[in-house]
Amino acid sequence: MNRIPATGHVTLVGAGPGDAGLLTLRGLRALEGADVIVADRLGARAVLDGLAADGIVLTAEVIDVGKLPGYHAVPQDAINELLVRLARQGRRVVRLKGGDPYVFGRGGEELAFCRAAGVDVEVVSGVTSxxxxxxxxxxxxxxxxxxxxxxxxxxxxxxxxxxxxxxxxxxxxxxxxxxxxxxxxxxxxxxxxxxxxxxxxxxxxxxxxxxxxxxxxxxxxxxxxxxxxxxxxxxxxxxxxxxxxxxxxxxxxxxxxxx
Known part of the structure; x- marks a missing residue:
């Protein structure tokens, strides 16, 4: 008998422009409850560093998929597949994106890919730069x-x-x-x-x-x-x-x- 793998969920969280003080309370709660955080470079990494400096301890594993101008360390297709793979392992995944996920953040693409794969997705808006x-x-x-x-x-x-x-x-x-x-x-x-x-x-x-x-x-x-x-x-x-x-x-x- 084949065992159906546990399915976690993905939360797309807008990190804002990089100041931890501009992260929404709902976004912070998602980070605190995450098993793994898939983080962008701009905004997202600065927010994680800012939270740590403020004494907020996050226990989640952090996977850096940051992009530099003209160079994508992890292609978008690979990011989409990573989110689905982690969720299918039963993990609570936060996709931490700079600014707002839906303002030139490709959040719509990630949401559509996850939903097509049967993965539950929630979106937490962020403050756009x-x-x-x-x-x-x-x-x-x-x-x-x-x-x-x-x-x-x-x-x-x-x-x-x-x-x-x-x-x-x-x-x-x-x-x-x-x-x-x-x-x-x-x-x-x-x-x-x-x-x-x-x-x-x-x-x-x-x-x-x-x-x-x-x-x-x-x-x-x-x-x-x-x-x-x-x-x-x-x-x-x-x-x-x-x-x-x-x-x-x-x-x-x-x-x-x-x-």
Missing amino acids: AVSVPAIAGIPLTHRGVATAFTVVTGHDQIRAVGGGRDHTVVLLMGIGTLPHAAATLARGERGADCPVAIVEDGFGPGQRVTVGTLATIIHQAAARAVRSPAVVVVGDVVSLSPYAPEELALCERKAVSR
């Missing part, structure tokens, strides 16, 4: 009289498909490598070359730094400051609200509000 990282630079993505909408894209997307003007904020994730193309493309549209831009590097990390310029100047500024990933790029008049914005950009913002 698309919103939280601009916030630490004093940049609201929407602001009365300045911006009424925002769009989040990645550096791998077709940036020319993003419409709107300076009152439609663009948040660019994973976009440092393609920043010259993105800046040039957006400058040719309604936003114009003098549209404010901010780059927030290593948000919530030890290398946190903000660079503010315009679509016309940001490439030279980024090169001069040796800007590196991870970073979030924000394009639009809301950048003028940042305390890091130079006075000439702040004046542009005040004129926009007064109109």
